[in-house]
Amino acid sequence: MGEKSKGFFVTGDPLIYGADVAIIVTLLGIIIFLTVFKKWGWLWKEWFTTVDHKRIGIMYLVSSLLMLFRGGVDALLMRLQLAAPNTHFLTSQHYNEIFTTHGTIMILFMAMPFMFALFNIVIPLQIGARDVAYPFLNALSFWLFFFGALLFNLSFVVGGSPDAGWLSYPPLSEIAGSPGPGQNFYIWGIQISGIGSLATGINFLVTILKMRAPGMKLMKMPLFSWSVLSSCITIIFAFPVLTVTLALLFVDRYLGAHIFTADSGNPMMYVNLIWMWGHPEVYIVVLPAFGIYSEIVSTFSKKKIFGYKSMVFSMMIISILGYFTWVHHFFTMGAGADVNTFFAITTMAIGIPTGVKIFNWLFTMFRGRITISQPMLWTIAFIPCFVVGGATGVMLAIAPADYQYHNSYFLIAHFHQTLIGGVVFGYLAGLYYWWPKMFGFKLNERLGKWAFWTWNIGFYVCFMPQYALGFMGMTRRVYTYGWDMGWAPFNMVSTVGAFLMGIGFIFQAWQILYSIKNGEKDVTGDPWNGRTLEWSIPSPAPLYNFAVIPEVKHDDDWWETKKAMADSQYKKEPPQYEPIHMPKQSGIPFIMSACWFVVGFGFTFGWSYVGLAGLLGVGLCLLARSFQQETDYYIPVDEVRKTEASLGRVG
Amino acid sequence: MNQAISKHTHEHEHHHDTFKLLGFWIFLVTDCIIFACLFAVYAVLRGHTDGDLTGKELFEIKGFTAETFILLTSSFTSGLATLALHKGKKAQLINWLIVTVVLGLAFVGLEVSEFRTMVHEGASISTNGFLSAFFTLVGTHGLHVSFGLIWMTAVILQIRRHGINEKVKEKVTIVGLYWHFLDVVWIFIYTVVYLMGVM
Numbered sequence A: 001m002g003e004k005s006k007g008f009f010v011t012g013d014p015l016i017y018g019a020d021v022a023i024i025v026t027l028l029g030i031i032i033f034l035t036v037f038k039k040w041g042w043l044w045k046e047w048f049t050t051v052d053h054k055r056i057g058i059m060y061l062v063s064s065l066l067m068l069f070r071g072g073v074d075a076l077l078m079r080l081q082l083a084a085p086n087t088h089f090l091t092s093q094h095y096n097e098i099f100t101t102h103g104t105i106m107i108l109f110m111a112m113p114f115m116f117a118l119f120n121i122v123i124p125l126q127i128g129a130r131d132v133a134y135p136f137l138n139a140l141s142f143w144l145f146f147f148g149a150l151l152f153n154l155s156f157v158v159g160g161s162p163d164a165g166w167l168s169y170p171p172l173s174e175i176a177g178s179p180g181p182g183q184n185f186y187i188w189g190i191q192i193s194g195i196g197s198l199a200t201g202i203n204f205l206v207t208i209l210k211m212r213a214p215g216m217k218l219m220k221m222p223l224f225s226w227s228v229l230s231s232c233i234t235i236i237f238a239f240p241v242l243t244v245t246l247a248l249l250f251v252d253r254y255l256g257a258h259i260f261t262a263d264s265g266n267p268m269m270y271v272n273l274i275w276m277w278g279h280p281e282v283y284i285v286v287l288p289a290f291g292i293y294s295e296i297v298s299t300f301s302k303k304k305i306f307g308y309k310s311m312v313f314s315m316m317i318i319s320i321l322g323y324f325t326w327v328h329h330f331f332t333m334g335a336g337a338d339v340n341t342f343f344a345i346t347t348m349a350i351g352i353p354t355g356v357k358i359f360n361w362l363f364t365m366f367r368g369r370i371t372i373s374q375p376m377l378w379t380i381a382f383i384p385c386f387v388v389g390g391a392t393g394v395m396l397a398i399a400p401a402d403y404q405y406h407n408s409y410f411l412i413a414h415f416h417q418t419l420i421g422g423v424v425f426g427y428l429a430g431l432y433y434w435w436p437k438m439f440g441f442k443l444n445e446r447l448g449k450w451a452f453w454t455w456n457i458g459f460y461v462c463f464m465p466q467y468a469l470g471f472m473g474m475t476r477r478v479y480t481y482g483w484d485m486g487w488a489p490f491n492m493v494s495t496v497g498a499f500l501m502g503i504g505f506i507f508q509a510w511q512i513l514y515s516i517k518n519g520e521k522d523v524t525g526d527p528w529n530g531r532t533l534e535w536s537i538p539s540p541a542p543l544y545n546f547a548v549i550p551e552v553k554h555d556d557d558w559w560e561t562k563k564a565m566a567d568s569q570y571k572k573e574p575p576q577y578e579p580i581h582m583p584k585q586s587g588i589p590f591i592m593s594a595c596w597f598v599v600g601f602g603f604t605f606g607w608s609y610v611g612l613a614g615l616l617g618v619g620l621c622l623l624a625r626s627f628q629q630e631t632d633y634y635i636p637v638d639e640v641r642k643t644e645a646s647l648g649r650v651g
Numbered sequence B: 001m002n003q004a005i006s007k008h009t010h011e012h013e014h015h016h017d018t019f020k021l022l023g024f025w026i027f028l029v030t031d032c033i034i035f036a037c038l039f040a041v042y043a044v045l046r047g048h049t050d051g052d053l054t055g056k057e058l059f060e061i062k063g064f065t066a067e068t069f070i071l072l073t074s075s076f077t078s079g080l081a082t083l084a085l086h087k088g089k090k091a092q093l094i095n096w097l098i099v100t101v102v103l104g105l106a107f108v109g110l111e112v113s114e115f116r117t118m119v120h121e122g123a124s125i126s127t128n129g130f131l132s133a134f135f136t137l138v139g140t141h142g143l144h145v146s147f148g149l150i151w152m153t154a155v156i157l158q159i160r161r162h163g164i165n166e167k168v169k170e171k172v173t174i175v176g177l178y179w180h181f182l183d184v185v186w187i188f189i190y191t192v193v194y195l196m197g198v199m
């Protein structure tokens, strides 16, 4: 843990003091703002206790964008350090901490919540439902994520950051290798938010299976919903493995057990287990992105998606195959030729359904009347990027060759290409696409184009040189290198690219702020001439989403309805409102997650009594919930009618 | 896309009840995976005794047989509780649940004393890989049982307060399912850990 984790507060680095000051000033600013404008009650009533999926989605979104910022700053610090040989901007210890927090935050606290934001915002609207299957659990999932992320980020100022890599392999991550609290922050931060993710997986699976509007057969379901279904199934099978693995690592560290230790345990078992979660995890995050691309391609080509059935089938295949490839992350373990061959083949096999999807997107665009809007731009940029990322992935899957590429910058370039080009581009495309549905206005085009181009050019400038660096022998997780290696020019170029992406992010922040004031209002609820049910209701959707639950007859049902409505013969029946059954809000999810935070914080510092007190709080919250009787209420017909009229939807 | 007939909204509410059960089944799948991993870990570390005592020397047949017997009986009594639930007999239901809780307590008590004896014999979680895996696997099951005891007690209090209504029915069904699940897991522990350990 180096020089800086002796005391409770992290000290010794001007960067950290700067950050401390920034954090304190921001916190004070927020507190003063909330107090002066008397917003505490508002915050509690409207947000902290909400069980409305649309609001939960927005909270996920805000958190994930903040985490993208933090993860991005980490990335830029690393790129600065690597820009030139023999740089002394970061120490080796600090570099280790930063790549660890960068990787962990980007995957678990940026990609996952960004994905859950889109699940929450879109799924109920797209399947014609009024909420998710378990709204209370949904709120709990969010707050577990929130407090987990908070705990993890706290390591920056108290106790010291984890520094054993984003997957924290033992024996380094064991107590002997990492004696400070940093590693415990990692375990508890991920554990707490991971339980929330697991619950979300169950929640949305049941929502999709049970709450579709009448008539929406599974094979009439929009592809984004299908992608969420496949992602949820993968979550359900993968996340328990993560839970066990982290719990066992903690048992080792806390009780002195020997499960993964090098003497009496088996460290490679950890590596196997964590990748049994880790590989499916990358499909968990990319499948919904595939769903987003499908929606966007179809909407902006004004065509039904090409090969709907093969799209569904390939996603299901991917989520199954994704469970049988984990060993490709450590071909070098020495499991033997037969084992490596098996995993090389399964890995390459995933390329087939993925290729099918790429062709389907292309065929959908072929002869379509394409409009190049912002969501479409990101989708079009995704295709070549992911093709290259996939091809380098197949190169890595060739087990004997991987002995050369393993843990080199070739790998770093490969997985950033799939994670940024596939996942981040996809979520950003989805963000632009559904933004009007969330907030009732569009994001500014011109700033969006600037963001798009800086991000994209920056991406290639940053990561293409890294493929070359990999071939030149530069390994990952090195904090500096000498002139004699010949890596200097490529690294400099790469750093320039990283900063271009940073500028892209700034454009996006600016774009959002600018559009909040000047964005084009979406008065129709259907700004893109959409095809699926979410576009049939006002933007933003009212609390109950659908005043009357729609009856679905076709795939792309809203598109067909619009066609029917254009017909002069079309007669609209007056809507028959009924009282709407809604879940009541609750403060328990927030309080219970705060108790989990106490549990995590206590055990992180080895203060068992604090941890146990937290557990007691969790138990009391569970009991309080169990004893609650009235958990729902009805919105009366009059109120529904009034709301609909105020939204310009008079029956 | 027409207006749905009013029937649907009503159906919708009834669905909410079956939702919980479906969700709980899926939760059990995830819990199964957790135990599957712990079993796998145990299988890998079974031989890592580092020359210390092995299962054969540590496990007491009388103890774990009694535990098995008690837990199986409690599963049976929780089944009887479900029967009483379906017959709508409140007093019987409460009584069988209490019997189940008492048996569960006895099980946990025996397990705790078994663990204590082992620790006194110098076989603790930090002794070697084998014991680490043993204590985490069996201990996780024990924690599940303890959690179930608190949960079942809460359900009993709710039955006393509100009688048998739809909500209570659902809760008894779900906690019963959980209890049977723990029983099944125990059968695997009994076989894989104890029987194969002493053989």
Ligand code: HEM
Residues within 6 Å of the ligand: A072, A075, A076, A078, A079, A099, A100, A102, A103, A104, A106, A107, A111, A164, A165, A166, A167, A412, A416, A419, A420, A423, A424, A462, A475, A476, A477, A478, A498, A501
């Ligand atoms: C914004 C552009 C990004 C840049 C410039 C960037 C840069 C970097 C750098 C320099 C490293 C460390 C390489 C090393 O020393 O081994 C790294 C590692 C990593 N990055 Fe990124 N990154 C970016 C975005 C992302 C995103 C969006 C994700 C995931 C969604 C991600 C996931 C990871 C992971 C998992 C690691 C491995 C950490 C470890 O070695 O433990 N990165 N990245």
Ligand SMILES: [Cu+2]
Residues within 6 Å of the ligand: A278, A279, A282, A325, A326, A328, A329
């Ligand atoms: Cu993988």
